[in-house]
Amino acid sequence: MAEQKIYKKAISVKKTVIWTMLAIGAIAMLTPIIFMFSASFKYSDEIFNLNIIPSEPTLSNYIYLFEETTFFKWLINSFIISTVVTFSVLFFDALIGYTLCKFKFKGRKIVFIAILSTLMIPTEMLVIPWYVLSNNLGLIDSYFGLMFPGLMSGFGVFLMKQFFEGVPDDFLDAARIDGLNEFQIFIEVALPLVMPALSALAIFTFLGNWTAFLWPMIVTTSADLYTIPVGLASFSGEFQTEWEMIMTGAAVASLPTLLVFLLLQRFIIRGVILGGLKG
Amino acid sequence: MAQVSLKNIKKSYDKTEIIGDLSVEIEDKEFVVLVGPSGCGKSTLLRMIAGLEDITAGKITIGERVVNNMQPKDRNIAMVFQNYALYPHMTVYKNISFGLRAAKLSKADIKKKVNEAAEILELTDLLDRKPAQLSGGQRQRVSMGRAIVRDPQVFLFDEPLSNLDAKLRATMRAEIKKLHQTVKTTIIYVTHDQVEAMTLADRIVILKDGEIQQIGTPMDLYNKPVNKFVASFIGSPEMNFITNADGITLGIRPEDIYLADNAPTLEKTRTIAATLILQEPMGAETLLTADYDGTTITVKAPGTVNLAVGQAIRLLLNVGNGHLFDKEGIRV
Ligand SMILES: Nc1ncnc2c1ncn2[C@@H]1O[C@H](COP(=O)(O)OP(=O)(O)OP(=O)(O)O)[C@@H](O)[C@H]1O
Ligand SMILES: [Mg+2]
Numbered sequence: 001m002a003e004q005k006i007y008k009k010a011i012s013v014k015k016t017v018i019w020t021m022l023a024i025g026a027i028a029m030l031t032p033i034i035f036m037f038s039a040s041f042k043y044s045d046e047i048f049n050l051n052i053i054p055s056e057p058t059l060s061n062y063i064y065l066f067e068e069t070t071f072f073k074w075l076i077n078s079f080i081i082s083t084v085v086t087f088s089v090l091f092f093d094a095l096i097g098y099t100l101c102k103f104k105f106k107g108r109k110i111v112f113i114a115i116l117s118t119l120m121i122p123t124e125m126l127v128i129p130w131y132v133l134s135n136n137l138g139l140i141d142s143y144f145g146l147m148f149p150g151l152m153s154g155f156g157v158f159l160m161k162q163f164f165e166g167v168p169d170d171f172l173d174a175a176r177i178d179g180l181n182e183f184q185i186f187i188e189v190a191l192p193l194v195m196p197a198l199s200a201l202a203i204f205t206f207l208g209n210w211t212a213f214l215w216p217m218i219v220t221t222s223a224d225l226y227t228i229p230v231g232l233a234s235f236s237g238e239f240q241t242e243w244e245m246i247m248t249g250a251a252v253a254s255l256p257t258l259l260v261f262l263l264l265q266r267f268i269i270r271g272v273i274l275g276g277l278k279g
Numbered sequence: 280m281a282q283v284s285l286k287n288i289k290k291s292y293d294k295t296e297i298i299g300d301l302s303v304e305i306e307d308k309e310f311v312v313l314v315g316p317s318g319c320g321k322s323t324l325l326r327m328i329a330g331l332e333d334i335t336a337g338k339i340t341i342g343e344r345v346v347n348n349m350q351p352k353d354r355n356i357a358m359v360f361q362n363y364a365l366y367p368h369m370t371v372y373k374n375i376s377f378g379l380r381a382a383k384l385s386k387a388d389i390k391k392k393v394n395e396a397a398e399i400l401e402l403t404d405l406l407d408r409k410p411a412q413l414s415g416g417q418r419q420r421v422s423m424g425r426a427i428v429r430d431p432q433v434f435l436f437d438e439p440l441s442n443l444d445a446k447l448r449a450t451m452r453a454e455i456k457k458l459h460q461t462v463k464t465t466i467i468y469v470t471h472d473q474v475e476a477m478t479l480a481d482r483i484v485i486l487k488d489g490e491i492q493q494i495g496t497p498m499d500l501y502n503k504p505v506n507k508f509v510a511s512f513i514g515s516p517e518m519n520f521i522t523n524a525d526g527i528t529l530g531i532r533p534e535d536i537y538l539a540d541n542a543p544t545l546e547k548t549r550t551i552a553a554t555l556i557l558q559e560p561m562g563a564e565t566l567l568t569a570d571y572d573g574t575t576i577t578v579k580a581p582g583t584v585n586l587a588v589g590q591a592i593r594l595l596l597n598v599g600n601g602h603l604f605d606k607e608g609i610r611v
Contacts, residue, residue, distance in 0.1 A: 170364035173331050174425070178378030179352030192368040 033254070039247035047243050061248040070223050071249055074231035079256070081146050081216075081227060082209040088151040089205045090198055096152070097160025098190055102172065112161070118154040127218055134219055145219045146227070150209055156201050163197035164190065199267035206260050210253070228253045281342045281355070281432030281465045282307050283328065288337035290323055290489075297323050298489035301337075310459050310466045312476040314512070315486035321469040324486075325435050328467065329358050342432055357426035358435040362442060363418045365410040365425075372406040375424045396424040399461060400454075416447045420454070427462065436468040440475065452478060473513050477501070485509050504530075507608035516566060516577045518602075527611070530602040533566070533579040539593035541584075547599040555590050569594065 039047055040061055042054040049055075065071045100112050130149050139145030167190060175185045191198065213229040220226055226234065232249045235242045283305040290298040297320050305311050313321045326332040328339060330351035339346050346354045365374050372393060379389045397403045400420045410418055419439055426434055439455070440448045456479055459466055470476055476483050477497045485492040485500065485508075493505045497513075504510035510518045510530045519536070522528045537543070539550050553576060557568035560582065567578040569592060578594060586592065603611045 168362060168364065170360040170362055171366065173326075173329075173351075174358070174360060174364040175377070175381075176331060177329060177351045177356070177358050178425075178429075179350075179381045184381070189366060192366070195368075 036247050036254075037251050039244060040251040042244060044242070044244050047247075061244050062252075065245060065248050065252070069231075069245070070226070071228075071231060071252075073224055074226045074228045075252070077143075077146075077225060078210055078227040078229075078253070081143065082206050085147050085150040085209045086202055086205045088147075089153050089156050090202055092152045093156030093201065094160045094191060094194070094198065095186065096157045097162075098164050098186055100157070101161045101164040102167075102169070102190075115154045115157050119158070123214060127215060130215065131218055140219055141221050141225055143225075146216055146225070149215060150205075150212075153205070156205070159197055159201055160194065163194045167193050195267050199264040203261060203264050207257055210257055282340070283433055283465060283467065284338075284340040285324075285328070286338040286340075288324070288327065288339065289335045290320070290327060290332070291335050296489070301489065301491060303484060303491065303494065305465060305467065308463050308465055310468065310479060310481045311484060312468045312470060312480035312482075313484045313486060314470055314473060314476040315492075316512075317471060319486045320489040321471070321486060322437055325358075325437050325467065325469050328433075329356055329435055330354050355432040356435055357429045357431035357433075358437065359419075359422050359426050359439045361438040363410070363422040365418055365421055367410050369409070370406065371402060371408050371410070371413070371421050371424075374410065374421055375402075375406075375428055378425065378429055392428045393424075396427040399427065399458070400424050415443050416451055419443065419451060423455075423458065427458075432464060434462075434464055434466045434468075436466065438470055439468075441470070441472070448475075455479065473515060477513070483513075485512060503610070504602060505610050507604050510602055510604070516579070519574075519576045520604075521571070521574055521576075526606040528604040528608070529596075529598070530604060531596050531598070532600070533577040535597040535600045536576065536578045537595045537597070538578070538580060538584065539595045541581075542595040545595075545597050545599060547597075549596045549598050551594050551596065553592055553594055555586055555588055555592050558584075558586060558588060567592075 034052060038052045038054060041057045041059070042049075043056060043058060043060070046055060096115070100108060100115075126149065134140050134145045134148075139148065171189055171193065172185055175189045180188065211229060212227070213233070216227045217230045217233070220230060223231070223234065228249065232246050232253075235245045235249070285301060285303050285305075288298060288301045289296070301324070313324060315321055323332060327334050328341075330346065330349060334347065341354055341356065366377070369377065375393050375396060376389045379392060384392075393406070394403070397406060400423060402417070402420055402424055405413065405417060405421075410421065413421065419442075422439075436455070440451050443451060452475060455468075459479075468475075468479060480497055482494060482496055483500055484494050487508055493500060493509045495503075500509060500513045504513060507520065507528065507530065511520075514532055516533050518530045518532050520528050520530050542548075551571055553569035553571040555567060555569050556575075557566075559566040559568075563582050565580045565582050565584045567580050567584070567586070569576045569578065571594075576594065605611050
């Protein structure tokens with residue numbers, strides 16, 4: 001009995017430590033977000049006060065944002081670009097990863113190494129060649145210009161290839177005997193088996209594009225084609241910065257990211273369970 | 280009618296030859312078991328028949344048709360895999376009907392076929408489950424169901440029972456035998472378990488390093504092994520080999536050796552003196568391991584035997600049932 005009690009106590013000490021750490025982490029991460037939401041309901045003269053509850057809460061920032069600025073357009077732009085790029089990355093990266101993993105052909109290793117080596121080049125270095133390319137092809141200030149650098153990613157290929165290694169070849173052979181063609185096997189058999197990886201890749205890609213700043217800023221010139229991060233930056237001018245507008249825009253922009261995460265996270269958790277029981 | 284004929288089959292990966300020059304004729308409705316040690320090319324051979332692997336040279340005929348250049352789906356075969364290969368994201372019903380849906384059969388036809396197969400394999404109550412919710416034996420039955428609904432001319436099994444525990448394996452073995460009697464198709468079955476081979480096969484093909492050692496009925500192989508390899512592969516525990524000064528080897532099975540005090544009257548015998556080094560009671564019988572001049576001898580003795588390890592014992596060999604092999608290990 002006595003031993004059991006000590007044991008229980010030990011657990012509760014451990015739990016306390018864990019919960020404390022989690023709480024500290026949560027506070028550190030949530031504080032800026034809380035201030036962001038709080039500021040979005042404040043008038044500009046109150047913006048530098050640290051009170052969390054605004055003294056005179058107002059929706060005027062939101063109304064101004066949607067009625068007087070191009071913000072709604074930026075939201076749509078960001079949404080279209082992130083979605084298209086995400087679907088493109090999911091499809092092509094999975095297809096390339098699958099091919100590199102499951103088919104033997106000459107030059108397979110070299111192709112894989114070439115793709116991996118793109119991971120070692122930082123975006124900052126690629127921006128200039130991309131710009132020259134866009135300029136020559138007339139892609140400046142166009143959706144395609146905004147999207148093309150992200151339509152496939154070396155990281156995604158690597159991730160998908162690693163996950164497909166875990167898919168036994170017998171699954172594919174069984175489908176071949178059942179009479180599916182290679183593309184059907186990819187879509188109907190292989191892809192569902194790597195759902196967790198696809199979901200993770202979708203989250204990374206969507207969020208990465210949603211928050212991307214450098215390239216969208218360089219390739220766009222007209223405000224109609226800005227994405228949210230570029231648009232919000234334009235609120236910060238040479239002589240004054242409209243903080244309440246930046247905060248309101250950022251607050252609106254954070255909602256879809258939450259949504260995407262909540263939506264796809266279920267697949268990751270379910271996928272882990274599925275994988276664990278495979279036998 | 281579905282005879283399967285393999286003529287002068289060769290297979291190499293790059294420059295490594297896996298299968299040399301292999302020919303075998305399999306009769307319609309025959310149950311043929313391919314056995315051999317790990318890595319001898321059993322799976323490769325089966326996969327070549329299925330069309331999942333190219334052949335380097337030779338000719339494969341299924342029924343009347345040469346299938347060398349045919350897709351797996353056109354060969355009229357079905358295959359059951361060692362790890363079941365059930366799609367985890369589909370229910371049992373979907374798994375079984377997967378190929379039929381791919382072949383664009385009507386919903387009603389699919390339902391009829393799946394229900395028939397489920398009936399044969401006693402899966403009717405499990406059709407809505409996912410593979411993760413099934414036991415190992417049930418999963419293997421589902422993967423057999425997936426094979427049955429294709430109405431194949433030839434069933435290919437690649438070590439279907441090796442992931443199951445000993446007891447379940449015995450049950451499933453019986454079910455596969457029953458299945459063969461029900462569906463009456465040609466079956467080619469790969470295993471490295473000689474018990475499965477002996478109990479299931481009409482004929483056994485023994486492979487080693489991609490070469491056929493012997494083809495015959497289980498009793499042929501047991502009674503007249505053509506070489507030492509076959510002799511030691513078939514039968515459990517393994518045959519004992521005693522080599523004399525001329526290099527001639529006497530092969531004698533554990534069941535043909537008796538404790539001299541306790542032996543029946545036999546025609547041709549030889550008595551040897553040995554030292555007991557291990558005694559393993561199994562219930563009905565007791566396995567004795569003895570040392571005879573540096574050669575280890577296994578004896579299947581009655582379960583009533585109880586000796587002391589280290590004790591000197593006299594063994595009576597029933598030489599009349601023995602096999603003689605020359606220096607190269609070929610039967611003489
Ligand atoms: N894709 C491949 N590339 C190169 N060598 C291969 C390939 N597949 C199989 N082999 C080789 O071919 C030989 C036969 O393999 P196979 O899988 O047919 O053996 P097996 O008899 O089925 O063995 P096991 O009982 O372990 O399943 C092995 O030596 C193996 O290493
Ligand atoms: Mg094998």
